[in-house]
Amino acid sequence: MQVAPEVLEALEKRLPVVALESTIISHGFPYPANLECALTAERVAREEGAVPATIAIVGGVVRVGLSRSDIERLAAAKDVAKASTRDIGTLVALGRTGATTVAATMAIARRAGIRIFATGGIGGVHRGGQSTMDVSADLEELARTRVAVVCAGAKSVLDIGRTLEYLETRGVPVLGYQTDDFPAFYTRTSGFPVDARLQDPGEAARVLRVRDELDMPGGEVIANPIAPHDEIPPAEVEAAVEAALRDADRQRISGKAVTPFLLARIHEMSGGRSEQANKALVYSNVRLAARIAHAYQMR
DSSP states (O other), rough: EEEOOHHHHHHHHTTTTEOSHHHIIISSSSHHHHHHHHHHHHHHHHHHHEEEEEEEEHHHHEEEOOHHHHHHHHOOOOEEEEEOOOGGEEEEEEEOOOEEEEHHHHHHHHTTOOOOOOOOOOOOBBBTHHHHHHHHHHHHHHHHSSOOEEEBBBOBBHHHOOOOOOHHHHHHOEEEEEEEBBBBBSSSSSBBBBBBESSSSHHHHHHHHHHTTEEEEEEOOEEOOOOOOOOOHHHHHHHHHHHHHHHHHHTTTGGGHHHHHHHHHHHHHEEEEHHHHHHHHHHHHHHHHHHHHHHOOOO
16 A cells, blocks of 8 residues: 555644545546546645545555546546455456545545545445345445545435435444435435534534544444535436436446446436536535544644
8 A cells, every 4th residue: 555645744743634535536427527526626625724635546556645647547547447345455466446435445544544534425225225235335334444434425326214224233323514314415305314413523523533532433424415506406316316227227237337327327317417516515525524634633
């Protein structure tokens, strides 16, 4: 594993560091929107006084903190693997390049000593998952890896009720940032409650510190709703999701290909509005994560 000098120095000096995933670069948006999103996310973290640590596997090396040229290559390449936790060892051994998912980014961030991670939305239990057993590795990683994940809730294509039940069973606290209702990615509410409400970054940081001191296992979900002016109406999102799910079923899309396929179809059906909403929520989450990271280091 190689940690970028800037990230390593920040960690040694106990300065705010925010981990960022790379799947959003290689599999989240078309080029060049993916490049714009990745670079803007890093810029937002810096504006808030935090060091961004974008994580990926590059040529068989786990990298914590990428150069601009690394990000540009990930954005333009067509053959980058989607790397979950189970794929890390294989990609490293075979000298391949992989963009890390939420689960893989958490695992690597923890090993590097990074406590806070910002992403778009977590994975979860897929619709029909009670029969297919299609459950994202993100949930298991949250149960065992002490990294706080700042997100806009779970992706709208998922079974959010079962996702929250799974997190409860595995002992993962779901905390709402200035909300009592768990957000659903493109929409501010899902109809399901969070475990506790956080009013400011300081409260979030206190929860993380206390869980550290008590040596509680696993991470935390810090759910930050998309801003009202960026939200897509819930009925519109649900109609697009249902249509995309039917398309996926007809085309026999399964496994790790499901979520990228569904998000791409929703992008098409929303006339690009979902892409703008996705970018907006990512930047909002990075900004909040940076503020929490700053508060977390103020001991």
